[in-house]
Amino acid sequence: MKPLPWQKEVWATIAGSIREQRLSHALLLAGPDGAGKRHFAGCITAALWCRNLASDGSACGECADCLQVASGAHSGYFLVRAEEGKRDISIDQVRALSEKLTMTQYDGRAKVAIIEPADALNVNGVNALLKTIEEPTPGSHLLLVSARPQALAATLRSRCQRVRLAAPGRAIALDWLRNTSGGKHDDATLAAALDHAFGAPLKALQLLDGAGLAQRSDWSRGLVDLAGGRGEPATFAAAINEADPVGWLQWLYGWMSRLLRMRIAASADDDAAIVSLAQRLPAELLDRYIAEVQAMLAKVHGPADKKLLIESLLIGWLALLARAGRAAQNRPS
Known part of the structure; x- marks a missing residue:
């Protein structure tokens, strides 16, 4: 899985941390909706397991581990979201996650949990997660994804390394939309979609598809x-x-x-x-x-x-x- 074009500079820093085995236990991926935070979290997850990394440290997307990550079936990968019909991520979900993170992988490799959106954690869930962050299991990583990091408890924000993922400049965004949409839309339509997505390319692409x-x-x-x-x-x-x-x-x-x-x-x-x-x-x-x-x-x-x-x-x-x-x-x- 490759980082998006406007994420390459941030990716270089993260890839260096992975290569030197000093990636933070808890990362807060913050940025506007549609800027590619969830995609970036996937890039980190895949890179931690990929057996054939590219020269920039990104995952190959083709090995067995990469394919398992893409399908959400990797044994060391956990995605935590609010349950259907619920507004909050509950303390029970956090406790279940913490228990999974304490288990040792059969091959001794990393375990990764993506919490999205992290601002859906309720107060009890935050308190339970703090314990996991303060007493991390070796080789485990928490990736908190949020468009509203200011809504997170200060105690949680302060214990995470913040990774800022901004939307790209307009020219880069429009160029990416042209390439990704396969020429199905003229530039005026692409520009309108980008305007209504407030500059966020992935959100603009979603608007174009429906x-x-x-x-x-x-x-x-x-x-x-x-x-x-x-x-x-x-x-x-x-x-x-x-x-x-x-x-x-x-x-x-x-x-x-x-x-x-x-x-x-x-x-x-x-x-x-x-x-x-x-x-x-x-x-x-x-x-x-x-x-x-x-x-x-x-x-x-x-x-x-x-x-x-x-x-x-x-x-x-x-x-x-x-x-x-x-x-x-x-x-x-």
């Missing part, structure tokens, strides 16, 4: 329409709730963060109408609204009525625009 791109274009247009006095929040909320309420909230957080960036440094590739909208909105109001969206993200997985949460945020969006308008009127000329 109806996600059209859906996110509708969401963007819906917010711009509300800003222009068109459309009704309740109607828009009903459509979102029927389509993908959790996906919309995640997208909204990124879209609002992008507005904040556009206020400071819009690029030539940004949509002119959205740039104009961003420049109408004071940074402090956007910051406050983004915090509200983040709070709703924590609630959307629970028993709360998702449609009401969405309506509340859309009404909040209109209130933000109204406050921005009043602030502009009161500004000295």
Whole structure:
């Protein structure tokens, strides 16, 4: 398994650690969704077992161990995620993992556990994992994957070596999308997908493979329409709730963060109408609204009525625009 083109520099450091047998027991792979964190974790896992490493230290992808890693069937590999229908990774899952990590591999080689997303660990799960980190079994490695490392307990973050995996520059991302999508899409479509994925190539590729791109274009247009006095929040909320309420909230957080960036440094590739909208909105109001969206993200997985949460945020969006308008009127000329 090869690291993605924009991960080569980070990979060189990790590969050196593996080669010198000094890879940290606990790594925190942090970066935005769609930047390739999970892929990078797979590269580390495969490289620890591959019998025919490439010159850059990456796995060959063809030996028996590599094939077992790719299929998830390797005896020393463990993937921990929240169980279906659950929001959290439970303490029982962590305890079961810790027990597996204490067992010696029949061939004496490494054991690797990927925890994704690590911010889904509940408080008890974190405490149980800390014990495993503080008393590691020789040859075992924990790879914690998270797009929200700040949501992890400070006690857990401080015990992990952080590996930052950023999204690539736009030119690199577009080039990778062209090659990976096999020429099925023109550059304008690739650029739109990348915009709606907030620069994350793997997320953009996912949007191109389904109806996600059209859906996110509708969401963007819906917010711009509300800003222009068109459309009704309740109607828009009903459509979102029927389509993908959790996906919309995640997208909204990124879209609002992008507005904040556009206020400071819009690029030539940004949509002119959205740039104009961003420049109408004071940074402090956007910051406050983004915090509200983040709070709703924590609630959307629970028993709360998702449609009401969405309506509340859309009404909040209109209130933000109204406050921005009043602030502009009161500004000295």
